[in-house]
Amino acid sequence: MNEFELIRRFFNRPPADGTVRLGVGDDAAVVTVTPGHELLLAIDTMVEGRHFFADVSPAALGHKILAVNLSDMAAMGAVPRWALLSGSLPDNDPDWLAAFGDGLFALAARYGVSLVGGDTVRGARSFTLAIAGEAPIGSALTRANAQPNDDVWVSGTLGDAALALAAMQHPATQYRIEIEPATLTALRKRLEMPEPRVALGLKLRGLAHAALDISDGLIGDLGHILNASGVGAEIELARVPCHPALKALLNSADRASALHCLLAGGDDYELCFTASPVARAALADLSRGLMLPLTRIGVITTQPGLIVFDEQRQPLPTLPAAYNHFLE
Amino acid sequence: MNEFELIRRFFNRPPADGTVRLGVGDDAAVVTVTPGHELLLAIDTMVEGRHFFADVSPAALGHKILAVNLSDMAAMGAVPRWALLSGSLPDNDPDWLAAFGDGLFALAARYGVSLVGGDTVRGARSFTLAIAGEAPIGSALTRANAQPNDDVWVSGTLGDAALALAAMQHPATQYRIEIEPATLTALRKRLEMPEPRVALGLKLRGLAHAALDISDGLIGDLGHILNASGVGAEIELARVPCHPALKALLNSADRASALHCLLAGGDDYELCFTASPVARAALADLSRGLMLPLTRIGVITTQPGLIVFDEQRQPLPTLPAAYNHFLE
Numbered sequence: 001m002n003e004f005e006l007i008r009r010f011f012n013r014p015p016a017d018g019t020v021r022l023g024v025g026d027d028a029a030v031v032t033v034t035p036g037h038e039l040l041l042a043i044d045t046m047v048e049g050r051h052f053f054a055d056v057s058p059a060a061l062g063h064k065i066l067a068v069n070l071s072d073m074a075a076m077g078a079v080p081r082w083a084l085l086s087g088s089l090p091d092n093d094p095d096w097l098a099a100f101g102d103g104l105f106a107l108a109a110r111y112g113v114s115l116v117g118g119d120t121v122r123g124a125r126s127f128t129l130a131i132a133g134e135a136p137i138g139s140a141l142t143r144a145n146a147q148p149n150d151d152v153w154v155s156g157t158l159g160d161a162a163l164a165l166a167a168m169q170h171p172a173t174q175y176r177i178e179i180e181p182a183t184l185t186a187l188r189k190r191l192e193m194p195e196p197r198v199a200l201g202l203k204l205r206g207l208a209h210a211a212l213d214i215s216d217g218l219i220g221d222l223g224h225i226l227n228a229s230g231v232g233a234e235i236e237l238a239r240v241p242c243h244p245a246l247k248a249l250l251n252s253a254d255r256a257s258a259l260h261c262l263l264a265g266g267d268d269y270e271l272c273f274t275a276s277p278v279a280r281a282a283l284a285d286l287s288r289g290l291m292l293p294l295t296r297i298g299v300i301t302t303q304p305g306l307i308v309f310d311e312q313r314q315p316l317p318t319l320p321a322a323y324n325h326f327l328e
Numbered sequence: 329m330n331e332f333e334l335i336r337r338f339f340n341r342p343p344a345d346g347t348v349r350l351g352v353g354d355d356a357a358v359v360t361v362t363p364g365h366e367l368l369l370a371i372d373t374m375v376e377g378r379h380f381f382a383d384v385s386p387a388a389l390g391h392k393i394l395a396v397n398l399s400d401m402a403a404m405g406a407v408p409r410w411a412l413l414s415g416s417l418p419d420n421d422p423d424w425l426a427a428f429g430d431g432l433f434a435l436a437a438r439y440g441v442s443l444v445g446g447d448t449v450r451g452a453r454s455f456t457l458a459i460a461g462e463a464p465i466g467s468a469l470t471r472a473n474a475q476p477n478d479d480v481w482v483s484g485t486l487g488d489a490a491l492a493l494a495a496m497q498h499p500a501t502q503y504r505i506e507i508e509p510a511t512l513t514a515l516r517k518r519l520e521m522p523e524p525r526v527a528l529g530l531k532l533r534g535l536a537h538a539a540l541d542i543s544d545g546l547i548g549d550l551g552h553i554l555n556a557s558g559v560g561a562e563i564e565l566a567r568v569p570c571h572p573a574l575k576a577l578l579n580s581a582d583r584a585s586a587l588h589c590l591l592a593g594g595d596d597y598e599l600c601f602t603a604s605p606v607a608r609a610a611l612a613d614l615s616r617g618l619m620l621p622l623t624r625i626g627v628i629t630t631q632p633g634l635i636v637f638d639e640q641r642q643p644l645p646t647l648p649a650a651y652n653h654f655l656e
Contacts, residue, residue, distance in 0.1 A: 021366065022470060025556070027403035027540050028370035028461070030468050033361045038349065041444055042356035043412035043458055047451045075355035084371035086456045116369055123375045123454065128414045128447075130371055130458035133356070140358050142350060212355050228353070 003120050006092055010101040011085065015114035019081060029116030031082050037134040042072040048125040052192075053168075058096045060192040061127070062103030067196045068215065069131035070111060071269045074201035075213040077141040078133035082116045083108065088123040111198055139205045141273070146210035146229035150274035150300040153208075153283065155200055155292055157241045158218055159258075161191035162265020163249075166257060177257050183245045194269035200294075203286050204273055211273035217264035219319050222272055223306060229274075232305045235298035237262075237316070263308070264320035274300050331448050334420055338429040339413065343442035347409060357444030359410050365462040370400040376453040380520075381496075386424045388520040389455070390431030395522045396543065397459035398439060399597045402529035403541040405469040406461035410444045411436065416451040439526055467533045469601070474538035474557035478602035478628040481536075481611065483528055483620055485569045486546055487586075489519035490593020491577075494585060505585050511573045522597035528622075531614050532601055539601035545592035547647050550600055551634060560633045563626035565590075565644070591636065592648035602628050 012024040022030040033039055046065050048054055066083065073080040085104075089097075108115060113131075164187035166177040179187070197213070204211055210229055214221045218240065226233055242250075242262055249258035275283060280296070287294040308316045340352040350358040361367055374393050376382055394411065401408040413432075417425075436443060441459075492515035494505040507515070525541070532539055538557055542549045546568065554561055570578075570590055577586035603611060608624070615622040636644045 022468070026470050026472075027400040028368040028406065028459075028468075030404070030463075030470075031367050031369065032465075033367050035363065039359050039361050039367065039410075039460070040356040041359065041410060041412055041458075041460060043414050043445055043447050043456075045414040045416065045447050045449050045456065047416060047449050050449060050451065072355040076358070078356065082367075082369060084369055084458050086371050086373040088373065088375060088454065117371055119371050119373050119456075121373050121375050121378060121454075123378065124452055126416065126449075126451065126454075128371075128373065128456040130369075130412050131356075132367070132369060132460065135358075137360075140350070140356075142354050142358075144354075 006097070006120060007118060010097045011115060011118055013105055013115065015116065016108065016112045017114065020114050020116055023114060023116045024118065029082065031116060033134055036137055038137050038140060040073060040076050040078040040133040040135060040140060042069055043128060043130040044068045044072070045126060045128040056192060058099040059103030062100040063107050063193050065127045065129045066104050066107050066113070067194045068269065069129050070196035070198055071213040071215065073131060073133040074196050074198045075141065075211050075271060076135065077139060077201045077205040077211070078135040079202065080111055080113050080131055080133040080198065082114050082132045084130040085115060085118040086128045087118070088121050088126045090122065090125055141201065141204060141208055141211040143210050143212050143225045143228035146225050146231050146274040146300050148231055148300055148302040149277065150209055151277055151280065151296045152222065152233055152235065152272070152274050152298040152300060153294055153296055154214070154218070154241065154270055154272050155197050155294055156270040157243050158214065158268050158270060159242045159246045159262035159265050160187045161194070161267035162261035163243065163246050164188045164191040166261060175257065177249065177254055179245050187243065191267055194267065196269060197271045199290055200271055200292060207279050207282055208273040208275045211271055214268040214270050214272050216266045218272065219263045219306065225272065225274065226304065226306060232301040232303045233298055234301055235306065235308045237308055238311045239295060239297045241293055241295040260320040334425070334448060335446060338425045339443060339446055341433055341443065343444065344437065344440045345442070348442045348444055351442060351444045352446065357410065359444060361462055364465055366465050366468060368401060368404050368406040368461040368463060368468060369458070370397055371456060371458040372396045372400070373454060373456040384520060386427040387431030390428040391435050391521045393455045393457045394432050394435050394441070395524045396597065397457050398524035398526055399541040399543065401459055401461040402524050402526045403469065403539050403599055404463065405467060405529045405533040405539070406463040407530065408439055408441050408459055408461040408526065410442050410460045412458040413443060413446040414456045415446070416449050416454045418450070418453055469529070469532060469536055469539040471538050471540050471553045471556035474553050474559050474602040474628050476559055476628055476630040477605065478537055479605055479608065479624045480550065480561055480563065480600070480602050480626040480628060481622055481624055482542070482546070482569065482598055482600050483525050483622055484598040485571050486542065486596050486598060487570050487574045487590035487593050488515045489522065489595035490589035491571065491574050492516045492519040494589060503585065505577065505582055507573050515571065519595055522595065524597060525599045527618055528599055528620060535607050535610055536601040536603045539599055542596040542598050542600050544594045546600065547591045547634065553600065553602065554632065554634060560629040560631045561626055562629055563634065563636045565636055566639045567623060567625040569621055569623040588648040
């Protein structure tokens, strides 16, 4: 099977809608942006051994490479539309590729996203996906407009994926955390098949002042909002929503590791956003409507800097560092 | 230097024009597509050891990863606008990155392209660039509309890059071809810093029936036009434009290797297109205006299949195979 047959067999599926005039198979795809809308563009890469294990389920991987990009669209309040995929593959194992494609296209179908082009090369396994979406002119959410006295909100629970990853480490490593097998099964799904908060992002247009998705941990990512907006924040640790297993670990000998999972673990793919206190009732309604917890964890301050108060209202003396791709 | 500092230092430069409302530094870029235009999307990856040597000039590499994507826009007759770059890097050597950025942004500036987002991961060196461009609705060139009796045209000269690559092989390998050092210097520039034919592509709107860029060799890529259009073609080898050094090799003991460079070598990044014979005068004018050779090399036929006639008007019994990423 050569490159063209491979693309045709696994990745050339009918587009999701009539916005695609020309999809996979030419030098470029040709699509139509809705009049009155701006175009949103993002890209993300996942590399074996760094973002996923060699033995990960290919369907989960196909899901995740799209999910992390959909999460960027969600963070902007954009409708995801078109994707381009570049895959570096050590072989062209048809079973693996079919499962990867199934995972990717199942998620794409749920969000009306069309894969409109791609590229394959031989090499160590990695995937890069570029996503294009749209939003009415001027409506996209950014990181730059958080206002003093805004509430700071997060969706879902944080630290699930990081706790799963810690529990999957070799017993001899210092990062290993022990959890119940049934709990690991649930948390591992959060690590391997994150659900992008696209519907939430769309509803936050006009409600949130600033938003982003938490991919590198709450501390670091909230820091981006604070820097971009020229403000600070005070967060209450006890309010940060997490799985009961992680909550229990916060009160154990593993507290330091648990804090790291919760505040700096990465791979959450929840949204963090700020909104006026006036929006609280609307956000409570939204949470019920989406059946997705939205939790108020703190407040934006005029004074720059991020303070996390512990359960006794004492500031944490040091904050766990965000994941850094070049500090390992 | 962490990931964010790295991006800010080397890849966060002012956008080329007012189409970019939000560039590098948020979850996604926000840009404006010109009303009445369609959006064109493409992606390409280059991997060390496969698409470039480990010791290639970083400035040339920065140029080329953008050039190959601009070539896709050229093939569609689109104006390139916005780029997303994902880099996998073994280290964060500032000199290397600065030179890479200089090469990329120099070419971007010439074509008015803005780098609006990206991602960095640590790993074996590779780059994936996604490009977005635009063309008036319905005007994009595709591979699918070649008509019987169309002339088949190519821009520039073919085989230069492949000949340079063959000359750079180790003397012991079977693919090695000997050429003069001064000739190699000229051809190596074609391999390492190809010039995308963007201006030509734009002018071909309304003139060409079908077009693509030659990245995997004339035979294979023209074959895509033939397949997409349901037609065949007859090509005259003696008309296929090439460097004098390659022309000389066609009449030497290295003829087989020279034929491979010319017809299947890859990395040409010239345009191949078909047009009615009525367009010949307009294309001659265009060639003069762009100071770029445009050469008529054959004709589209009703009968499917591709025949290449040699210098004695005899069909070549076998055609060199196109480069295949999964056949090595």
